[in-house]
Amino acid sequence: MLSHITRRILLMIPNVIAMTFLLFATVSSFLGSPAAAMLGQEASLEEIAALNKQYGFDRPIIVQYLDWIAHALRGDFGRSYTSQQSVADALLPTIPVTLELSLWAILLAVVATVLFNSVPFARRVVQPITTTLAVIGITIPNFMLGICLIFIFAVKLRWLPTTGWVPWSAGVGAHLSHIILPVVTLAANYFGSFTLVYREEYKAAYRRLFIKVARAKGLSETRVSLVHALPNAILPVVTYVGLSLGPLVGGAVVTEMVFSMPGVGRLFVGAIGAHDFPVMLAIGILVIFGVMVANLVSDIVYTSINRQVSLG
């Protein structure tokens, strides 16, 4: 198990090198010289050439890449072209925001999925509307749901603040009240897809013989459901959670924009608009790492639930 985890982490290195090169090459060939973007439309060719020389944009891509990665390995991701901040300074404060939103959203989606689709009481009461909720969750675009929620809960009912981010230090209540709506917005989509996966698995698990055996022991239906059907049905959801962290960043971009959250997603949108090459690259790497770590974690969780499969 430990050796497997070490191996997986070591395997990330060639992965990251390949992915970053691809990212580097695509971004630079798409955007062309960042100098033009930095200097604006009135810049003369001489000015652009001078800036290209200053930043080294006139060198071949492979050289630029090697130069960049050599710095990156030392933790230096360069400076943002727009704010002249170091990339680390720009990026690091945004990570906890996005991470917190994402983790809450996934947690909420998983808990709601399991609750609505396996507790016998909840199944009876909520079952008829879960399909509708799931389909709404999948089909409605994030930004629309976000705006609807703001309209209902912040503008009309005035229960929650409209937008913005308040750190934990400003008070737990204030912090949570600000993140509820974005978390729900992000979770809706996951709730939808998890429900559709989980429910079919749950039904399949319920048809298996060990369910009859569990009943024959004299267990309550709740116990049969939660101890015997649930762990079997949750397995594909575990894999799915691992796979969905990549797309989650996409969801976070929109949600963070709608709710003005100072997260990675909003930084990313800003960086694209400004052709801010170093920031885009650093975020790219962050996402690659995030997806790989999430897959590793979901594999570990999977094997700890299902002992028939072992890492190694």
Added chain:
Amino acid sequence: MTESTVKSYPMPVTGGSPSDGETLLDLRNLSVSYHMAGQQVRAVRNVDINLKSGEVVALVGESGSGKSTIGHALMGLLRYEDKVAVSGTALLRCKDGVTRDLFAISDREMKRVRGNDISIVFQEPMSSLNPLHSIGHQITEALLAHRKLRRNEARERVLYYLRRLGIPNPEQCMARYPHQLSGGMRQRVMIAMALCCESKLLVADEATTALDATVQAQIIDLLKSLQAETGMAILFITHDLGVVSEMADRAIVLYAGQIVETAATRDLFDTPHMPYTRALLEAIPRLGSSQMKGYELRGIPGRAPSAFERVDGCSFNPRCAYATEACRATMPELDMAKREHLVRCLRWKELQLGGCDEFAAARR
């Protein structure tokens, strides 16, 4: 344990009237019908079974004869199926001294009876266990469903049963997962699970069918010694008449959801009155009998009617060599051939079917 395969089993001593003699289960007029494709399909028709404490009764029949349905109905497992109607009464004398009708009590009460007063071992040990939980967890759970025990007490009891079922390294086995055990071991675990609350009635639903012959013999040995030790009654559901002759005090032959013959095992093998029973006996393959004079392994022509089909008259008549016009017109009632020997055949008195001689001889 290769000796088990060649070992012949002694005839059960009880021979139909167990020492206890008290009625444990009185199943009356059980009918089970499924609602399928817009029609009512009767899988079990008016079955009566009386089981005394400590008695081993075999329920014999081909696939689709309704024998497993009876077991599942008794366990209350059909309550969870949609479109299944169970009628009749099943009076079970529970351990607390109260006699309950298993078909009339609430789900809540049934939950207390299941696993405590009546247990079941299913046909497929490979899929009976939840792959995600350890063996120890799954047996302990059965025990704790009915007993208030401390952790270590429960553990001791589970270990006792695992040991009693001949499982090597019971401590290790408790920590294992189902996929790490063989079929025979899993079935032992299932039996330990069924026994751990000391039910007075065990339904063995083809409990040995999926196992290979050697393991089958071991499990049958085990069930016999456990039965002798605990005095529990067993309803042994099987299609294997060899197993019936080894295990059962009494046998009930089912055909198309109906009882067609019931008698003490020896009696049934010696003097079957129903042509179907006789045909079943002829269909048992025997080692070395091919050299015997006049012996022929015969199958039963045709096939059993599916629950969808309606057969006029006796349900066995299309396959019966002795069928007459009368057999095709009237459904025979169960008739008493002698004490504790019932037969559903219009012509049983005139037919001299003869028993399964060498089979009976082997047991004497």
